[in-house]
Amino acid sequence: MNTLHKKGRQWALGAASIVIFLLLWEASVRLLHVRPITLPPPSAVLLELGNEWHWYLDHAGFTLLTTLGGFALAAVVGVGLAMLLVGSRRFEHAIYPLIVGLNSVPKVAIAPLFVIWLGTGSEPKIAIAFLIAVFAVIVDAVHGLRSVPQDVLDLGRVLKGSTLDFFLKVRLPCALPSILTGMKVAISLALVGAIVGEFVASQRGLGYVILSAQGTFDTTRVFAAVFVLALLGIGLYGGVAWAERRATPWRKLD
Template sequence: MNSRILERASPWVFTVIIFLIWEVSCIIFNINSSVLQPPSAAFAAMFKYWKVFAYNSWVTLWVTMVGFALAVGFGVMLGLLVGWSRTIYRGMYPVMVGFNTIPKVAIVPLLILWFGIGEVPAIITAFLISFFPIVVNIATGLATTEPELEDVLRALGAGKLDIMLKVGIPRALPYFFGSLKVAITLAFVGTVVSETLGANAGLGYLIALEGASFRMANVYAALLLLAFEGVLMYAVFAWVEQRFTKWAFRSQMNAG
């Protein structure tokens, strides 16, 4: 019981320790505020301008979630298509890897040129940067089904669709839900990159605006809020992963 309580409290404990080390280091080493702001200054700015930070945090959150939802829908469909056939898998995989290799920051100016300044480029950037892990994990989960198992199922009269529905997709679920945790953090990266380059709201826009005015406490406050949103959504999808694929964590739960 004590170990379970300690395990649940450990993230909070480590977070507090990191903030304390950060705060004390700024005081002891007398670090210039233009170089590094203490967390107390960031929290003070956060509370002072809470309406501004609340609005921009909400903009970043909903833009990210829209782009992420598009990435999940497109990623699932493309992942199922790629995982359906090893020929399709081998043919499309190099194309997807090549596309994913292109830095998305290089695409943002084009999106701003096509769609203008605002939320649309941020949504598309969040989508583009987050769908790849979903596609790869679903396709991997489907493509790694044992050939011996497929042979047995075919001998029992199962078709290609039956094998995918009854074996392939359940097998790919841990891969899929695991990819959501990676994809949601990448979606935030895509949103903020786009907001810093061309937007009129959002935490990325706020970071660029306040940084240009050298209001560094506000910049650090926006960064902390961005980190909080990322951790929160990661925790949500980690809970979803354990909720829907509890059987995959059974050995780990028993070991604990």
């Protein structure tokens, strides 16, 4: 009961801070007579969302699907690569510099290539979301797999299981907290990647809404899309955080 009360208080504080921020924004815009084309008041943004909520929901759904596709691919490939990197020093020395080099390249610079290779559908957006998110999964998974306590490693070796069993039953469960931490970062990065892909070439998605509204100087629509994007990001992060609590019940997570 105390835990539920604490969680409720945390949510209330978070909601209160958002409401106060929006009220200050509204008051500042009205008192300073800021033009809507420069900074619309939150009331205008909420009115825009209320009038066109079906339209925004459709575009948000497209962005959500591409984000989840890129994130799922990053999670599977990232954990798989981390296991190979930890399991083989030779593989690590051969591949890790390539991974770091690819991560250092600005994804906006190579996004047009994915459009050329994969077309203008959802595939290039998923690919860009994957590229931006996968490095966070790899780094945290490698850290977790290498941070297994020595006594646990010794116990696993004494049991004399196969290398795969050792990874799946010893290293992977111990590394799960670090892996899930990386996934919390990766889900936000995947959302960024999906938006980058929509900026480059798309006829759907919140990135497309922002880009098209910018072209017509419709600032209210830009803010409305950003508002939906923020809600989407909070929901996705909260979903992974919930999965983390369920998967690692022995940890004390605030």
